[in-house]
Amino acid sequence: MGDKSDYRSELKAFRDALRDVKPIPQNRAHTGKVRSNDESVSYRREKAQEANELIVDGLSSSLSKEMGAEERVLFAMPGVQLKLLKRMQAGHLGWDAGVDLHGFTVDAAREELHSFVAESKKRGLRGLLIVHGKAYTEPGRPALLKSYVTDWLQQIDGVLAFCSAQPQDGGTGALYVLLKRHRDER
Numbered sequence: 001m002g003d004k005s006d007y008r009s010e011l012k013a014f015r016d017a018l019r020d021v022k023p024i025p026q027n028r029a030h031t032g033k034v035r036s037n038d039e040s041v042s043y044r045r046e047k048a049q050e051a052n053e054l055i056v057d058g059l060s061s062s063l064s065k066e067m068g069a070e071e072r073v074l075f076a077m078p079g080v081q082l083k084l085l086k087r088m089q090a091g092h093l094g095w096d097a098g099v100d101l102h103g104f105t106v107d108a109a110r111e112e113l114h115s116f117v118a119e120s121k122k123r124g125l126r127g128l129l130i131v132h133g134k135a136y137t138e139p140g141r142p143a144l145l146k147s148y149v150t151d152w153l154q155q156i157d158g159v160l161a162f163c164s165a166q167p168q169d170g171g172t173g174a175l176y177v178l179l180k181r182h183r184d185e186r
Helices: 002-017 037-050 082-089 106-122 144-155
Strands: 074-076 097-100 127-131 159-164 174-179
Touching: 002 082, 074 082, 074 144, 082 159, 082 174, 097 106, 106 127, 106 144, 106 174, 144 159, 144 174
Parallel strands: 097 127
Antiparallel strands: 074 159, 127 174, 159 174
16 A cells, blocks of 8 residues: 555655746647657658748757747656656756856757757767756847757657756756667677
8 A cells, every 4th residue: 555655645745846847838730649759759740841831950940839938848758757756857967068158049059959869869978958048138028049959859759758857957058868778789
C-alpha cells in the first residue's frame, strides 16, 4: 500500500512544481495519430514551407506565441520521466555547455542556437544552458527572443525537454535543455 501514498505525494509535488507554469498553446488540433519525433519535425518543416515561411537550418521563422519576460517555461517530449523533469527544474541535472544569445538579432540567434545544439549533440553532451535574456531593454514588450528560442527548441531533433533555469543560472531569462542520449557507434 506504500506505493499508492508515494504516488500521491509525488503527484502533489509535481502539481506544486508546475503551479506557475503556463502551457505553450498549440494552434493545430490533434488528429489522433501520434507522430514520432522525426515525423513531427518533418511535418512542421513541410507545413512551414507550404506557408512560404523562411526556414533556416530547419527552424521556422514564425512564432506560435509571444511570451512575457517573467513567464516560466516547461516542455517535454512524450515519455520523459516525471522524476527527470523535476530534477531538471530544480537545477539538479547540471549542464555541460552553454550559450548566451541575448543581444543577438532573431536571425543571428537562430543560426547560433542551431549550430550550438548540433555541435553539442556531436560531442555527446546531454545538458545545456541557453541564455536568451528577458527583453528588459523594451519595457512592456514581449520577450521575443525567449519566444523564438522556445519554438525552435521544439523543432530540433534530439531535444527531449527544456525548462526555465534556476535564478543562479539566469532564471526566466535562461533555459535548461535536455538532449537525447546518443550512443557511440563504435
